[in-house]
Amino acid sequence: MTNSQSTPGIVPNRLSGDAYGDNFSDLHPPLNDHEALVAADRCYFCHDAPCMEACPTTIDIPLFIRQIATGTPEAAAKTILNQNILGGMCARVCPTETLCEEVCVRETAEGKPVVIGELQRYATDKAMGAHPFTRAASTGKSVAVVGAGPAGLSAAHRLAMHGHDVVIYDARPKAGGLNEFGIASYKSTNDFAAREVEWLLSIGGITVKLGQALGNGLTLDKLSADHDAVFLGMGLAGVNALGVEGDDKDGVLDAVDFISDLRQASDLSTLPVGRHVVVIGGGMTAVDAAVQAKLLGAEDVALVYRRGRDRMGASKFEQDLAASKGVRIITHASPKAVHGNGAVREVEFAYTADGADGLAETGEVFRLPADQVFKAIGQTLGDGQGLELEGRKISISMTGRTSRAGVWAGGDCASGGDDLTVTAVAEGRDAAEDIHATLMGEG
Amino acid sequence: MKDLLNGTRYGADLHSNFLGIESPNPFWLASAPPTDKEVNVRRAYEAGWGGVVWKTLGEAGPPVVNVSGPRYGAIFGADRRLLGLNNIELITDRPLEVNLEEIARVKRDYPDRALIVSLMVPCEEEPWRKILKEVELTGADGVELNFGCPHGMAERGMGAAVGQVPEYIEMVTGWVKKHSNLPCIVKLTPNISNILMPAQAAMRGGADAVSLINTINSITSVNLDAMSPEPMIDGMGTHGGYCGPAVKPIAMNMVAEIARSQDTKGLPISAIGGVTTWRDAAEFMALGAGNVQVCTAAMTYGFKVVQEMISGLSQWMDEKGYESTSDFIGLAAPKVTDxxxxxxxxxxxxxxxxxxxxxxxxxxxxxxxxxxxxxxxxxxxxxxxxxxxxxxxxxxxxxxxxxxxxxxxxxxxxxxxxxxxxxxxxxxxxxxxxxxxxxxxxxxxxxxxx
The missing domain is CATH 3.30.70.20 (Alpha-Beta Plaits)
Structure with missing residues (x-):
């Protein structure tokens, strides 16, 4: 059956065969050797470099770029991976335009930063063969890690490197967490997330148990009893509801599920997508869902956010990317109701304005046609396991300690930091160092 | 294009008179691979070069043999910009009579351009007398004595082997002046301890001018797999002659030393060493050079590079109010001191x-x-x-x-x-x-x- 972009309803196969491959290829194709050398030459090797400060994992960026420039990308990779074992994925998904590249002095000088993210990918791609780290002698200690996402993998690797035995538990049928299930396909092509997990685990000493989650066969008490320490990195399992009339109609879906289905699909042409798609939210998840809906062949996609563009969680780069792919970004509009007879037909929005008392509706409303609505208005922790919370997340210290002795946490489920892959990696790594120090009697 | 070459597009007159040899601008191509053939010299003149020093001729007989492996090595700056080049090429490996015929034809067709012939023959009076007579027949404007080539020929008692012994410089220069009325430029090697010694020797021998610097003994890189210097010939390497932007500071010091020394002051100088832009040329000339010779810039960017030199020097002269090159030649020399x-x-x-x-x-x-x-x-x-x-x-x-x-x-x-x-x-x-x-x-x- 052949459909087109204007076929009504939620249907697969809206595009011709080749279009899927083109649309979902690498957003930033890898640099070749020559491009990498030219790009590396632009680095000034700053003193106390601002880029390094801006990196949540504090990668020594000037050093790794100099190592690329001098023909030793493998050494560059080790510099990166020392600080960030998921440096390969971070090179692909980091919003570098708001981190290292934003503060690059060449951004100041010429409005064009050194392409740090692309150089990081160049270096880490060279290291995806043999694992560059070796384990210390066994300590005989055992650590449970809940969640095989960026935080859990980072913690597990660091703990394994220090000689501890690690068991990772994850609710999903595959390890990787949001790297595997939650990132736009064009940012992680060729099954990179899974390959990176396999490469990371090849350090040894890490057992992965899938399909197991807290509340689903696991309890924190049992983990604490069976292991010398526990690290929680299970992310945010819950999704915020719209809370408006009609939000249970057919076709109203969680953006994270759409993104996940897309990543796991072996044939993108089989994925159904609406003709008129509305995405509600202003973060990276909203952009990832909106752009991919468009790339799957939706005729029109609107991304609707209740505040102004400057307040969107998605960076300017992400917003521009969405616009360039044909996503219409509507700001200052808040959902009022979902209309339709069984299935969604229209979404009603109220215009909003920033006032003295915060955001307020102006009284004016409008409707957008929709046969598919993706909610991307934030995720929630769910069960806090009786731990002290800060806001709606598990409260942690600088080194990831929770209110319960022997239990550490990091990543999206824990307080503090932006909900970024790179932040999760940093928190997992730092918690692992604290766990190691504690277990070895130095903590 | 014509306007650009004649310098009429700009106010300043780039016309150069060096030893009575006229050229429309002070940019000459140095004796080197770019000046080895008629076809290239014609193209160089068409591109705008004011003069050419023809690649060094040796005596008649079996042609010189070059290596057939890599002849050049290089060092690079950011973005692989070539900063220094070295070579192990010898003097022309084409028959003497072919070169002489070509020189005569080219000079006849380009009477307004300078054409100097570089020479290197064994350290005996007769071969010098003989080749000078042959060069005179071509109508060339002058000769340059290659006393600088640091590799290969030096091992046979020529090139730098002469240039490193002031007595030989004086003797050979004397022969050249004795047997020919052509203006005689002695090209100096920098591979000595004090550049004034060979410069003074050239003066004593009656040289009309010196040109400097020839290339510097160098190893540009070592192949760490083969454990051999590069350029590598069948697993071995030898020192080559180093040139390009990297040698300019060394060349400028040597030019300045000759320009300011009591003994050599006033000796005309044709400056060589890393001239890449109009500014490089202006700097050498401010230190006392009457003109400049260029090689590596042409070898890196092609003959067209002279057009920026012409327009740049002309614009700068206009800005400074210099009407001819003689207005600024040597102005910086008195400022060089101890x-x-x-x-x-x-x-x-x-x-x-x-x-x-x-x-x-x-x-x-x-x-x-x-x-x-x-x-x-x-x-x-x-x-x-x-x-x-x-x-x-x-x-x-x-x-x-x-x-x-x-x-x-x-x-x-x-x-x-x-x-x-x-x-x-x-x-x-x-x-x-x-x-x-x-x-x-x-x-x-x-x-x-x-």
């Missing part, structure tokens, strides 16, 4: 323009780690100079990636140098008058109240 004559009371301090600063911190790293700890870095990466520590070494200026961001401000008379606590005096004091100099003139110190 260290002991520098004014030790001259005080400057580095100043960082905060509007231009991009906060890379390279000035800080350089000053803090390797110099005088005279730059302060604030929490928010603002970099400022500590006048009480700054010795004005200029390292911060040199490592700053933004041109003009860090400058040196000269302290005025009576201003206090915060580093020494001393007032800047109205008069100047050199080492010769300095109280710390045991052999200084005590009267100067007394007059100044020291």
């Amino acid at each position: 260290w002991q004559h520098l004014n030790l009371d001259f005080v400057t301090k580095a100043e960082i323009n905060q509007d231009d600063c991009i906060s890379c911190g390279r000035c800080f790293a350089a000053c803090e780690d390797t110099s005088h700890q005279a730059i302060e870095m604030s929490e928010d990466r603002v970099f400022t100079v500590k006048d009480d520590e700054c010795v004005a070494c200029n390292l911060c200026v040199n490592v700053c990636p933004v041109e003009g961001c860090i400058t040196m401000r000269q302290l005025g008379v009576d201003e206090i140098d915060e580093r020494t606590g001393m007032k800047v005096p109205a008069d100047k004091r050199t080492w010769l008058e300095h109280p710390n100099n045991p052999s200084a003139d005590p009267n100067t110190c007394i007059i100044r109240g020291q």
Whole structure:
């Protein structure tokens, strides 16, 4: 059956065969050797470099770029991976335009930063063969890690490197967490997330148990009893509801599920997508869902956010990317109701304005046609396991300690930091160092 | 194009008269691979080169044999910009009679361009006499004696083997002047301890001019797999002659030494060594060179590169009000002096323009780690100079990636140098008058109240 972009309803196969491959290829194709050398030459090797400060994992960026420039990308990779074992994925998904590249002095000088993210990918791609780290002698200690996402993998690797035995538990049928299930396909092509997990685990000493989650066969008490320490990195399992009339109609879906289905699909042409798609939210998840809906062949996609563009969680780069792919970004509009007879037909929005008392509706409303609505208005922790919370997340210290002795946490489920892959990696790594120090009697 | 070449598009006259040899501009191609063939010399003239020194001719007989492996090695700057080139090529490997025929034809077709013939024959009078007669028949404007080629030919008693022995230079130059009326330029090798010795020898022999520098003995790289110098010929390497932008400072010093030395002052100089832009040429000429010879820039960018040299030099001359090259040739030579004559009371301090600063911190790293700890870095990466520590070494200026961001401000008379606590005096004091100099003139110190 052949459909087109204007076929009504939620249907697969809206595009011709080749279009899927083109649309979902690498957003930033890898640099070749020559491009990498030219790009590396632009680095000034700053003193106390601002880029390094801006990196949540504090990668020594000037050093790794100099190592690329001098023909030793493998050494560059080790510099990166020392600080960030998921440096390969971070090179692909980091919003570098708001981190290292934003503060690059060449951004100041010429409005064009050194392409740090692309150089990081160049270096880490060279290291995806043999694992560059070796384990210390066994300590005989055992650590449970809940969640095989960026935080859990980072913690597990660091703990394994220090000689501890690690068991990772994850609710999903595959390890990787949001790297595997939650990132736009064009940012992680060729099954990179899974390959990176396999490469990371090849350090040894890490057992992965899938399909197991807290509340689903696991309890924190049992983990604490069976292991010398526990690290929680299970992310945010819950999704915020719209809370408006009609939000249970057919076709109203969680953006994270759409993104996940897309990543796991072996044939993108089989994925159904609406003709008129509305995405509600202003973060990276909203952009990832909106752009991919468009790339799957939706005729029109609107991304609707209740505040102004400057307040969107998605960076300017992400917003521009969405616009360039044909996503219409509507700001200052808040959902009022979902209309339709069984299935969604229209979404009603109220215009909003920033006032003295915060955001307020102006009284004016409008409707957008929709046969598919993706909610991307934030995720929630769910069960806090009786731990002290800060806001709606598990409260942690600088080194990831929770209110319960022997239990550490990091990543999206824990307080503090932006909900970024790179932040999760940093928190997992730092918690692992604290766990190691504690277990070895130095903590 | 015609306008550009004739210099009429700009006000300044680039016309050059060197030893009575006329050329429309002072940019000559040096004796080297670019000038080895008629076809290339014609193309060079068409591109705008004012003159050409034909690649060195040897005596008749079995042609010179070159290696058939790599002849060049190089070093690079950022973005693989070629900074230095070395070569192990010998003099022309084409038959003498072919070169002579081509020279005659080219000179006939380009009478307004300079055509000099570079020569290298064994260190005996007869071969020199013979080849000079043959060159004279071509109508060439002059000869350049290759006493500099540092590889291969030197092992056979020619090139640098002559140039490194002042007595030989004098003797051969004498033969050339004895057997020919052609203007004679002696090309000097830099692979000696004091450039004045060969320059004086050339003068004694009757040379009309010297040209310098020939290439510098060099190994540009080592192949770390084969453990051999490069360029590598079947697993072995030899030193080559080094040239290009990297050698310009060495060449400029040697040109300046000849231009300012009492013994050699006034000896016409054709400057060679890394000339890549109009500015390089202007600098050499300001130091006393009558014209410049170019090779590596042409070998890197092609003959067209001369067009920027022509337009740039012309524009600069217009801006400065110089009507002909002779207006500025040698103007900087008297300013080249010995260290002991520098004014030790001259005080400057580095100043960082905060509007231009991009906060890379390279000035800080350089000053803090390797110099005088005279730059302060604030929490928010603002970099400022500590006048009480700054010795004005200029390292911060040199490592700053933004041109003009860090400058040196000269302290005025009576201003206090915060580093020494001393007032800047109205008069100047050199080492010769300095109280710390045991052999200084005590009267100067007394007059100044020291």
